[in-house]
Amino acid sequence: MMRRLWQVVAVLLVGIGLMLLATGCPKPQSDENAPASTTGSGQAAPAEGGTPAAEPAGPEMTASSQQSAPETPAPTSEGGASAEPAASPEMTPPAADAPPAETPSQQPAAAAAPVGTPYELKIPAGLPPLEIPADNPLTVEKIELGKILYFDKRVSKDGTISCATCHDPKMAWAEHTPTSKGIHEQVGGRNAPTVINAAYAAAQFWDGRAATLEDQALGPVANPIEMGNTMEGMIQNLDAIPQYREMFQKVFGTGITPEAFAKAVAAFERTVLSGDSPYDRFQAGQADALTDAQKRGLDLFKNSGCADCHTPPLFSSYEYYNAGVGMDREKPDEGCKAVTGEDSDMGAFRVPSLREVANTAPYFHDGSAATLEETVALMVAGGKDNPHRSVEFDTVREAKLTPEQQKDIVEFLKALSGTYPIIEPPQLP
Numbered sequence: 001m002m003r004r005l006w007q008v009v010a011v012l013l014v015g016i017g018l019m020l021l022a023t024g025c026p027k028p029q030s031d032e033n034a035p036a037s038t039t040g041s042g043q044a045a046p047a048e049g050g051t052p053a054a055e056p057a058g059p060e061m062t063a064s065s066q067q068s069a070p071e072t073p074a075p076t077s078e079g080g081a082s083a084e085p086a087a088s089p090e091m092t093p094p095a096a097d098a099p100p101a102e103t104p105s106q107q108p109a110a111a112a113a114p115v116g117t118p119y120e121l122k123i124p125a126g127l128p129p130l131e132i133p134a135d136n137p138l139t140v141e142k143i144e145l146g147k148i149l150y151f152d153k154r155v156s157k158d159g160t161i162s163c164a165t166c167h168d169p170k171m172a173w174a175e176h177t178p179t180s181k182g183i184h185e186q187v188g189g190r191n192a193p194t195v196i197n198a199a200y201a202a203a204q205f206w207d208g209r210a211a212t213l214e215d216q217a218l219g220p221v222a223n224p225i226e227m228g229n230t231m232e233g234m235i236q237n238l239d240a241i242p243q244y245r246e247m248f249q250k251v252f253g254t255g256i257t258p259e260a261f262a263k264a265v266a267a268f269e270r271t272v273l274s275g276d277s278p279y280d281r282f283q284a285g286q287a288d289a290l291t292d293a294q295k296r297g298l299d300l301f302k303n304s305g306c307a308d309c310h311t312p313p314l315f316s317s318y319e320y321y322n323a324g325v326g327m328d329r330e331k332p333d334e335g336c337k338a339v340t341g342e343d344s345d346m347g348a349f350r351v352p353s354l355r356e357v358a359n360t361a362p363y364f365h366d367g368s369a370a371t372l373e374e375t376v377a378l379m380v381a382g383g384k385d386n387p388h389r390s391v392e393f394d395t396v397r398e399a400k401l402t403p404e405q406q407k408d409i410v411e412f413l414k415a416l417s418g419t420y421p422i423i424e425p426p427q428l429p
């Protein structure tokens, strides 16, 4: 009996060990606790000869320090500011089991209890259920607030940049430039990923350094080359607008706080989903939803290794690999290495989801591929050779797909365009 038990324990331990091993790049949520996830992003900062001069123990400090990472020429935008919010969920007792009577004077963030009208999220056909964090339930009012904030340029230091500047609903919630231009025309080093379906990602950013949308949302605000603000600066800007004070009070029962800002924006982002594509209809049994070329492309996609990484239904495994993109630059973007410090993570980036991919050119973490054809050609080649190229690309490489077959795959990728919300900028308070 005892021996059995030990065997079980041993198996479990080995299992956990393997899971940890498999974790190449930051998988913040697999850490034991929230602070650890913070370290995922924080870690890199101190190691990088920290610039954290200014702010006192402030989270924004992490943002700037990571930002000015000397080895990372391409400023990884929305830097370690992820560190900030990462701490906040910790402080916020899950709404459900926060006994209001027992804890008389909670800090404001604790007022996460669902205030307002519960929002029923419609998941488009073909997408899996979406997990909503217990401490940030969706309400109609919160989503509306998040939407307004998403479009409000006053979130940035000088009132010139909103989230929508770089993640424009009219550009499939991304941007059609290789890299983004932020405050004072400063250009970052990475391509703005689409916000569509970001809610499903196992971690946010090309290097996964933020665990959740809540963790992510304050990053760009304090990023010196994106919105260039500080938390205090943003709060000040918003606090000056009486309607915002009212809305935050109504939604969160608090004043305007960074945590509440992050929650509202994240709640809004969770409504930005795309599914119900020709591919989804085909999967649901509608045989003519795909063209013949697309059907051939789907088979090739599944059988030549693409689907190992771009795994349906989200078309990403959310793992991290080095495809050799940009590795021939003088100072390549280190990708995951800047987060984990591991040399083996050099140039590894998160597998992007391919939903809506036909609408989000240019491609790759640095926006270096202008067309889908060019992008697929590099994937079919199994990436570009470099000392850190992931061996997982060998399957595609060995499949030696012909130009005709590549064309079919490109056609197939177009079948991943479905329906997503295209919203007009709301009236700002």
Ligand code: HEC
Pocket: 076, 077, 078, 150, 161, 162, 163, 164, 165, 166, 167, 180, 181, 182, 183, 188, 190, 191, 192, 193, 194, 195, 198, 201, 203, 204, 205, 206, 207, 213, 216, 217, 218, 220, 221, 225, 226, 227, 265
């Ligand atoms: C100046 C352009 C710019 C602005 C402004 C900006 N972003 Fe981003 N965003 C980016 C870039 C570039 C990345 C990728 C950075 C990286 O991976 O290191 C990104 C990444 C993201 C991601 C992660 C998506 C994924 O698939 O990993 C989300 C979500 C996001 N931004 C939401 C927002 C929100 C919300 C705001 C406003 C508070 C915002 N962004 C403001 C450029 C911008």
Ligand code: HEC
Pocket: 301, 304, 305, 306, 307, 308, 309, 310, 320, 321, 322, 323, 324, 325, 349, 350, 351, 352, 353, 354, 357, 360, 362, 363, 364, 365, 366, 375, 376, 379, 380, 390, 392, 393, 396, 409
């Ligand atoms: C070993 C994992 C892996 C395999 C196999 C793989 N990919 Fe990728 N794919 C990636 C990674 C990682 C990136 C991002 C690389 C970067 O930006 O540095 C990527 C990027 C892409 C992009 C660009 C998406 C965007 O939004 O920027 C497309 C399109 C794509 N892959 C299609 C394919 C196709 C088609 C196949 C099969 C021929 C394939 N991939 C095989 C991991 C993989």
